[in-house]
Amino acid sequence: MNVITKTVQLPDGRTISIETGKVAKQADGAAVIRMGNTVLLATVCAAKDAVPGTDFMPLQVDYREQYSAAGRFPGGFTKREGKASDNEILTSRLVDRVLRPLFPSNYHAEVYVQVMLLSADGVDQPDALAGFAASAAMACSDIPFDYAISEVRVARVNGEYVINPTFQQMADADMDLMVGATTDNIMMVEGEMKEVSEQDLIDALKAAADAIKPMCLIQTELSKELGTDVKREYEDEINDxxxxxxxxxxxxxxxxxxxxxxxxxxxxxxxxxxxxxxxxxxxxxxxxxxxxxxxxxxxxxxxxxxxxxxxxxxxxxxxxxGMRLDGRKTTDIRPIWCEVDALPMPHGSAIFQRGETMSLSTCTLGTKLDEKMVDDVLGKSYMRFLLHYNFPPFSTGEAKAQRGVGRREIGHGHLAWRGLKGQIPENYPYTVRLVSQILESNGSSSMASVCAGTLALMDAGVPIKKPVSGIAMGLIKNPGEDKYAILSDILGDEDHLGDMDFKTTGTKDGLTATQMDIKCDGLSFEILEQALMQAKAGREHILDKMLETMSEPRAELKPQVPRIETLDIPKEFIGAIIGPGGKIIQQMQEETGATITIDEADGKGHIQISAPNKDSIDAAMNKIKSIVAVPEVGEVYEGTVRSIMPYGCFVEILPGKDGLLHISEIDWKRLETVEEAGIHEGDKIKVKLMEIDPKTGKYKISRRALLEKPEGYVERERRPRPDRNDRGERGEYRPRREGDFRPRRDDDRHDNYNRRPRHDDDRYEGGGRRFEHKDNVEENNGSNENNEHNAE
CATH class of the missing domain: 1.10.10 (Arc Repressor Mutant, subunit A)
Structure with missing residues (x-):
């Protein structure tokens, strides 16, 4: 093996290594990228000849994550990796978009790039290395390729730009951008921000460009060392x-x-x-x-x-x-038409049309049970805001069948989701799903989805922080010319025939998401800055048109929207609400018709109650509050008699909390049985909590305390029991006086005068009337010696 290893250092001192020549040697090119404990393998294979009649670049990029990389089993019945997840598809698109423009325009052989995650410890983010790995594999091959590229993630953490931040650092970031570039030019940008300025975005791109340059140079060195800087010959086009x-x-x-x-x-x-x-x-x-x-x-x-x-x-x-295909000037925005509440039954709906592009968006509000579980290699998470984008063929007048969701639809929906997700309140109890149906398309349908989605959210009564609009910008710049034109709100043909597709979304206060694809050889930061400022003006114009239709969210939800109430309870009451095997919570749901979910976080139990009407919610809320309520001494409760005993009855004053109502506390008069007071199991009676035993937590309740005391009633004096001293011995009783002796009755079970003190080794039988010493069992031989001893 001819193993070659190269390393490059990030601005913060961490290193990334490229290794080739050890594995996957039968591929046209293969490289292993390592950063810490994160390892990726990238391979590339190309057909020797192009398929006759092919006039495009047939590139296929696949990024896949192995569950074994994180020491996990895949979910599902088969316990193996299945189709690509949305995250894997989105990463594949990021790599594809930066590689595709750099193949020769007349090269049409099929090229397959595969990037596999082999090891990950959950510290570094592997998708930030996928573009670097793919380009390194290209550098190790003789496949025609114009320039080496790389990709990095750049985030702003506490005001500082960080290249390839860790998962932990991302928690404090207000910008998350993926940037792909050559040594000299930015080729691709995609990411989300928390309402940052255009200048902040430019600064982030500059930081990414500086970090990418050494990555590209090291690939050039590797290619020369391997001898793959001389590319294969091809003849894929025959021109007349x-x-x-x-x-x-x-x-x-x-x-x-x-x-x-x-x-x-x-x-x-x-x-x-x-x-x-x-x-x-x-x-x-x-x-x-x-x-x-x-x-x-x-x-x-x-x-x-x-x-x-x-x-x-x-x-x-x-x-x-200065004339465009539809007659507009470069800065003009196409005519805009909006409508809200377009459909009667969805929780929210809106139509947004700009020129010949139209999106019909619907908003659905659900409960916590409707959250989407994301089970990726590096962990599980839940999404409570979803946005799905559909692009049927009739939107462009094509006569063909609609198949499953494609990569383009996943990518466009994800961009719109990024633009809007930051405006959903953090404590909003509903799970929100937006669906954008593209009914007409002639450019910038993903940005139309953002605008229609904002109106649908407001129509549904979602209290979004700020409305969001979006716009797509284009560029016309011929090689060797200084003249260029930046186009606002581009058409489909201007995207296809132009040099740039630059989408931005934002509120009136800043950018929330962006996506940029560059198709020309060079793009200065001066042009980028001008494009961003022109986009800002167009975005504000579009936002004003939207707000003319609906300026703020509905104050009330529509009648068909399920109502949701939330409640936080102490952590120790979660088990009481759920009950053994979920018995209590299931019973509450059956009795009230409400859906109850409970989740533990931040040391509390977070309860969500949803139902079609307020009565069901109130009934469920009252039951939960009664469970978590703490009984207070002196309070009056309407309880349910659960069981009757000879000495009283047990009354449930709160769910799961029973108190003893002693027979002497039922009424002011003396009772022989509980039934004499007309009390039976299942009866509802009012009682007062008199005392809570500090040691056992038992509740002492009284019914007679709520009844008027009879006139002339005299409380019977009770002799207090002597207290024990510090050695556990009782104080002395007063001497027995004449008349205190109580003759023994036949039904007495204990002989209090003749009972022999119990020894530790004694074993009593018959309630203490007779005993046998365990050491004398054989000697007694069934004699009556012990009984005679008792008689004495």
Whole structure:
């Protein structure tokens, strides 16, 4: 093995190592990245030749986490890793978006990049290393690739920018950004912030760029040492330069004229298609000597060259005349239309339309039972705010079936979720789910989801901290030219044919989320700053339009929304509320019709009660309060008679708390039995708590204390029992006087005068009337000696 190891140091002194040549040697390129106890393996394999007819970059990036990396078993019946989680898909997208633009434009062979998490101790965040690992594997291969890249996470912790922060440091961060870049240029940004300024974002990008440079340089050194700096030869495109020149010469002007007509999306595409169709018809008529297969090949090439013409014409129209495809100027925002309460039964709903992009968002409010459990390799967590984004084919007029949720939908929904999640109050009792259905799409549908989601939350009565709006920015900048144009609220074609897709969301006070993809070779921080300030102006304009429709959340929830009440109780009462095997809490839910959940946190029990109506909630709340209530001496309680004994009865004054009502405390008159007072099991009676035994905690209650004392009643004097001294001995009784002697009755069980003091070794039988000494059992032989001794 030819093992090569390189290391790079982060600004805080931690190191990241790259090792190659030990494992996965049959892949085109493989690298093991290690930071502390976090280890990732990245591999890359590319097909030798491109599939005929392919005119795009068929790149597939997969990031997967092994549960064994953290010493855990996967959940589920099969106990093995299944399909990629949302977190793995999002990380894969981050790597894909920074790698894809750096392959040669004419390279179309299939490339597969796989990154696996092999070890993790829960200290360092592994997804921050995935982009670095993927690029290092590319550097170890001969696959054509223009520049080495890397990715880092940058967070602002206590005012300081930290590169690749630990999980613990992230708890105090107000910015969380993933940044991908080459040595010279920022290529990708995605993250969330807590209403920070545009300048704060620029400073974070600069800190990330400085940290990425040495990572890229060390990959260049590694590639030279391995000899992979010389890339493989390929010939994935066969071009007809004569046809290319003919199309550019004949079709550029008609395409440019269509750009200036400011047509709507489908009319514009129909006009573009007609221009190409007319050209191909004339071309076929002029080349009757070509076979059908040859003409089909020429048509495919013509489509590729025509895309270049459309791209050049659109860009020149913007740069030279400041006119965009729909007739707007570079800073103009498309017309906006909003509506709330669009649907009768969802808890909240809103429609937001900007130009030809429309989102219908619905808000659903649920209980704690509706939270989403996230079971990732590095731990379990629960999400109480969810946002799902759906992009059906009809939104773009495509005639095809709708399949399962794709990576794009997960990524767009996650960006909108990041933009809004910080505005949900921390102590809000409901679980919130937003669903954005894209009904029309022509650019910036994820930002439309943010705007429609904000209105749907307010329509549902969610007390969000501040409303949020979003906008997508574009850039037109030709290589070698100083002139450029920053576009506000871009169209789909401007995204596809332009050089930048820069999305930002925020409140009136600052940014909450961002996503940026760069497609050109260079982008200065000056351009970035200008784009951010132009985005701020556009975002504020959109927010004003939204607030004209609904300025604040509803004061009251809609009738169909389940009501929720919360209650905090001492930790020691959790078991009493749940009961053995959940018996008590299940009984309360059956009797009241409410849903009750209880959770322990911060040394308390947090209870959530939900029901369709207030009566059910109040009934459940009263039952819980009675369980956790602490009886107070002197208070009057309406209790339930649970059992009757000869000496009194036991009354449940509070759930799970019984007190003894002695027979002498039932009434002022003397009673022989409890039933004489008309008391039976199950009866409700009022009693007063007289005393709580400090040692046993038993409750002494009285019923007669609540009854009027009869006139002339004289309390019987009771002789107090003598107290014990400090040695446990009782004080002396007064001498027995004449008349004190009580003759023995036949039914007496104890002979108090003739009873022999018990010895430690004595064993009594028959209640003390007869005893046998355990040492004399054999000697007595059943004799009556012991009885004679008792008689004496």
């Amino acid at each position: 330069e004569e046809l290319r020149d003919q199309i550019k010469k004949e079709l550029y002007t008609p395409v440019y004229d269509v750009n200036k007509q400011a047509l709507e999306k489908h009319a514009r595409m129909d006009a573009f298609d007609k221009i190409l169709a007319d050209f191909l018809e004339a071309y076929d008529a002029a080349h009757t000597d070509l076979s059908a297969d040859d003409l089909e090949e020429k048509h495919a090439e013509a489509h590729r060259y025509y895309d270049d013409v459309m791209r050049d014409a659109m860009r020149r129209c913007i740069l030279d005349e």
